[in-house]
Amino acid sequence: MSVDKVSDAIASPDAPQPFAELGLKQDEYESIRKILGRRPTSSELAMYSVMWSEHCSYKSSKVHLRQFGTKVPKNNSMLVGIGENAGVVDIGDGWAVTFKVESHNHPSYVEPYQGAATGIGGIVRDIISMGARPVAVMDPLRFGDPENPDTRRVLTGIVSGIGGYGNCLGLPNIGGEIVFDSSYQGNPLVNALCVGTMKHEDIHLAKATGLGNAVILYGARTGGDGIGGVSVLASETFDADGPAKRPSVQVGDPFMEKLLIECTLEVLHAGLVEGIQDLGGAGISCATSELASNGEGGMHVWLDRVLLRDSTLSPEEILMSESQERMCAVVEPAKIDAFMAVCKKWDVEAVVIGDVNNSGRLTVEWHGEEIVNVPPRSVAHDGPVYERPYARPDWMDVRQASGPENLVRPSNAAEVRQTWLTMTGTPNLASKGWVTSQYDRYVMGNTVLAQPEDSGMIRVDEETGLGVAVSTDCNARFAALDPYLGAQLAFAESYRNVAVSGAVPLAVTNCLNFGSPEDPAVMWQFEQAVTGLADACLEMGTPVTGGNVSFYNQTGDVAIHPTPVIGVLGVIDHVDRRTPMAWNEDGELIYLLGTTRDELAGSEWAHAIHKHLGGMPPGLDLAAEKNLAEILVAGSRDGMLSAAHDVSDGGIAQTLAEMAMRSGIGARVSVQDGIDPFVWLWSESATRAVVVVNRNVEKHFVAMCEAGKFPITKIGVVDSGLISETGGSSQVLVIDNVYGETISLGIEELRSISEETLPRLFG
Amino acid sequence: MATVVVNVALKPEILDPQGRAVLGALGRLGLTGVADVRQGKQFVLTIDGEVDDAKLAQINEIAATLLSNPVIEDFTVEVRP
Amino acid sequence: MATVVVNVALKPEILDPQGRAVLGALGRLGLTGVADVRQGKQFVLTIDGEVDDAKLAQINEIAATLLSNPVIEDFTVEVRP
Amino acid sequence: MTPRVGVITFPGSLDDKDAARAVRLAGGESVALWHADADLHSVDAVVLPGGFSYGDYLRCGAIAKFAPVMEKLVDAAKGGLPILGICNGFQVLTESHLLPGALTRNDHLHFICRDQKLRIENNTSVWTSEFSIGDEILIPLKNGEGGYVADEKTLDQLEGDGLVIARYLDVNPNGSRRDIAGITNERGNVVGIMPHPEHAVEKLTGPTTDGLGFFTSILKSLVNDGKVSV
């Protein structure tokens, strides 16, 4: 088969082209013809089709995501913002941190192990390409009904894939989420977050500058796997009866990625690199066009020099291949030898595939013939932009009107106790230890907090103790009830989780998982969620530094719950003063910060006990949220808090149970007066935390809260000497004032209920 | 008693990091002229009684769903009497 | 071009947790009468040119030292023309 | 002169920095050794760190044993050089036949990361001399192929000669025969252990500081041997 050259395209302007099969719309194809002044060659068509896919071009989301750029809070810490591979923030002492979350949802349904593994691989390369050393990963996950047999296939594969790749790379897994909801049955969510650290001077950008500089492709060889993979995959919906199309999935090689990390950091630190870009979705098409588009000149590529795993690949396939573990660097000619020597040391293959010129064009040559000649911006940055119609669907009225008020609630002490035991074992609230024990959290020796703590915390500088904390959160049921508020609540929870650990929230990343943007109802959810998040970030002073959009998460025409996963990064000047979640010793006092209202719509209780979803999500007062965070950080800074844990899924009952199980020591707590005990225990009102203080700082702490006009209530005391009324277990959580009675829960009993669920389902 | 051997191998177009690692090691150990190494899995099933057509069909089905993932792997089933 | 297949299996006396897990799953999938399952590895080497005795000896040596661990595993080598 | 403890980095080693940190915290000097460099740079002891050398795709430690530095190390071991293999390092030591037995896939088939209780069973090796027999320690364990196996005769011999240096307590996390977590050779200079003492050297990042004992043991042993002084 002969190659379609630029000269052929000029000579045969009317040759039919399979643009629709490649996912391009008629008008998109026409605009490519207009840009080029001729029909594209087949290689050009391949490039445009992958780069203009939803996944790479953000064509449906762009108009809304602009809000993150227009509503930027005053915040001096942002060094690199949206648009680069990942945002970078200043954390002081010359240190910078980059973090980003990305989705790998569709591939993970088709091939759970490899889909999830390559999800980790992809996000890690984004972080390296900024010049940072990756230091931790997190994995927010969503699965379907835990009792559905397919969930077992999906979950066990995804979890082993994340562990298999991350453990082998040597990155501690410091947190994540595991949520079950049948809306994810045919469409699990695998979001992967990576954090990297670097000195300011090490920040690198994806930019091809410097006339005559070489473009070097290094890492794994290019193969035929994943052709059209991520981008086409991520843009297509699965049929209701399962994955009818089974496009080829990429296989990850974490060992190669580990070599790539070490090799890349070594060439960067040796000053051998002018610009750098990872290869993810859209492979060489993406890397070359983005590098060229961000630079000021042009680029020429000799495509036949690319090292191949399969010699039969056509140039179109090479351009589109999404083979993993590859990177692209722009290097001055005088430094090529030194660059190659570092690659050799790490056993990484590298080859010069192109150079930077001043043509203003991206040209690609194949055995002496020109097969691509395009303006790089038109491929990389000036793709189509859609103003897709959006409208609040009518069913929102019904949904919001059918609140949880009429659901049967426990109304006496015995029922409360039984509800407590049931709730402790629901798949969403149960211990995630069975999963997280498959992840290495110790490697690198800088993990200060990891699961099941509220946020993961990493020591950045061993000398000074400077560190960062990260949390990811999203209650998608809230977003389903009100996407604007739901996104804000997700952000608030993540923000709070960072503050609870003693760190100052600094910056935000997000992974916006939604259904089809072609559905106006989904588009409305998306628009609302983005607006909600942008407004909240503006008010709280934490900029969005990057993120990812994943559309088409639906089975047939049923979309997943809108799931805007929000990651917040915070900084802590000395990790020694981190606040752990569990109380320590007898006599410590337990306080509740915040106000509990009858807010059970979208709660875990409504979901788990009644399979109910309706009403309005909890209200949110962002000023109060900020106030709470300041109290939590000040409490840590002044050494007043021995523990703190936020209140979210499962309410105060779950928070207390988690603290007790983590600590192993009993406590006596009393339900607040003036509120229904059931509501107090299981409502999911926002902006609350349970904190533990020592008697000697009690006055001081309470005074601080009162001065800040933040509601604080003493609710209990840590006590290892309590005795269960039912005998048995040695350490107990005793709850007074439950409809006039006292209940007690053995901590061992709670623990065994909590720890039994996941192994029973998936072990 | 019969023995059924199911061999599962990555499809030829799929990257095989394990085979690649072995290939690299072979070179270092001085075995030259090896063009490629692929690493697969072998399941040896010991079956009570005879393997009739129905049983074989069942084993083929299991090889296609449990023992391999058709998205990335091929398999063969062989009955050894 | 010749193909050499090296099969590596755990020695019979060594516990094979992977085989055991497959055995359990087979039962759940309704395949009855399976007495045992053992999971091994299969290496398929593509060799340029011919495999003469010297080369075969070298491959046997590599199978014994690199591809298998004699403490826990047995292997077989088979040349396919 | 401070004792110099080498830490070998193979491609895919992950806990090399941690091992070096542990050496430093115990008061030694850590020296980075490179797999491709057939030179031990006259260090006084060597740590083979955890990780996935060469991806561990074939068998854990199987490819690493052919690294140029290993040939030197095997000779040095026979000459009495103290060597500690942690996790993947332990696997490299068994693959290299410096220690008997083998490490196999965990019986539950999962990678497992947990805080593991151990009982110290031998304090005559140079890496455990600071412990007392019967000490119970808590250090991280993280592996996918940590099940220690050997034939009955070898196991009996290990027991009979007191060469088991640590045993799992409460939970056997991977199906290891006779709950073996670590062993030593007869001379007591080569020790392999599956759990990670180097991850338990700082209160801030580890469950305890119980792991330090391995590193203080070797430094003390070196000083007592007159190999180095402090």
Ligand SMILES: Nc1ncnc2c1ncn2[C@@H]1O[C@H](COP(=O)(O)OP(=O)(O)O)[C@@H](O)[C@H]1O
């Ligand atoms: N997939 C996962 N990977 C790693 N850690 C996880 C994962 N899922 C949950 N966790 C951890 O388990 C703990 C409890 O999770 P969750 O209840 O969602 O926390 P929170 O409500 O505080 O955000 C957290 O420390 C979280 O990071």
Ligand SMILES: [Mg+2]
């Ligand atoms: Mg929390």
